[in-house]
Amino acid sequence: MPDQFQVNSKSSLQGFFAHCERLFEEHKVVRFFWRLGKDRSLDQNRMCFELYQRIGRALYGNDNAHARAECKLTIGIPILREEDEKFRESYDKIIRPVAYQDKLDLMAWFPVTRLMTVKQCQRYIDSVFNQYTLKGVDFGALLHEQH
Numbered sequence: 001m002p003d004q005f006q007v008n009s010k011s012s013l014q015g016f017f018a019h020c021e022r023l024f025e026e027h028k029v030v031r032f033f034w035r036l037g038k039d040r041s042l043d044q045n046r047m048c049f050e051l052y053q054r055i056g057r058a059l060y061g062n063d064n065a066h067a068r069a070e071c072k073l074t075i076g077i078p079i080l081r082e083e084d085e086k087f088r089e090s091y092d093k094i095i096r097p098v099a100y101q102d103k104l105d106l107m108a109w110f111p112v113t114r115l116m117t118v119k120q121c122q123r124y125i126d127s128v129f130n131q132y133t134l135k136g137v138d139f140g141a142l143l144h145e146q147h
Contacts, residue, residue: 044121048113051128051139058137069107075127076112079120087115 007013023030049064052071056064081088095103095110113121129139 044118044125047125054139055132055137059135065108069104071128072107072112073103075131076124079124080112080115083120
């Protein structure tokens with residue numbers, strides 16, 4: 001039994017309703033959770049990693065992992081906190097009290113961009129471009145590929 005069900009057409013919606021009905025008949029209590037919007041795209045994923053490489057090269061002696069952690073913590077986390085109440089509550093309870101350097105270390109494995117929808121990830125990418133351009137990172141032709 002899958003724990004996820006993506007609805008993206010009338011036919012998949014009907015399949016979802018039928019699945020829900022079967023679950024209800026079998027268990028009598030069913031809880032549902034959902035996310036709106038599509039998950040980030042593969043192109044967005046590639047763009048994020050290219051951004052991290054450029055930021056790492058320009059500011060952190062080719063430390064792409066540091067660039068990635070910093071972007072996730074300072075840009076991605078605020079986007080998710082703003083748009084997802086459950087994420088905000090969990091983050092604020094567990095991670096917010098942690099020291100900044102420890103938060104950066106946590107970002108190596110903590111999911112941020114993989115939780116984003118296409119729209120959220122576009123906002124993330126745009127914010128990374130804007131903030132790190134102000135810090136002197138030259139994204140050059142990469143900027144034209146994105147927009």
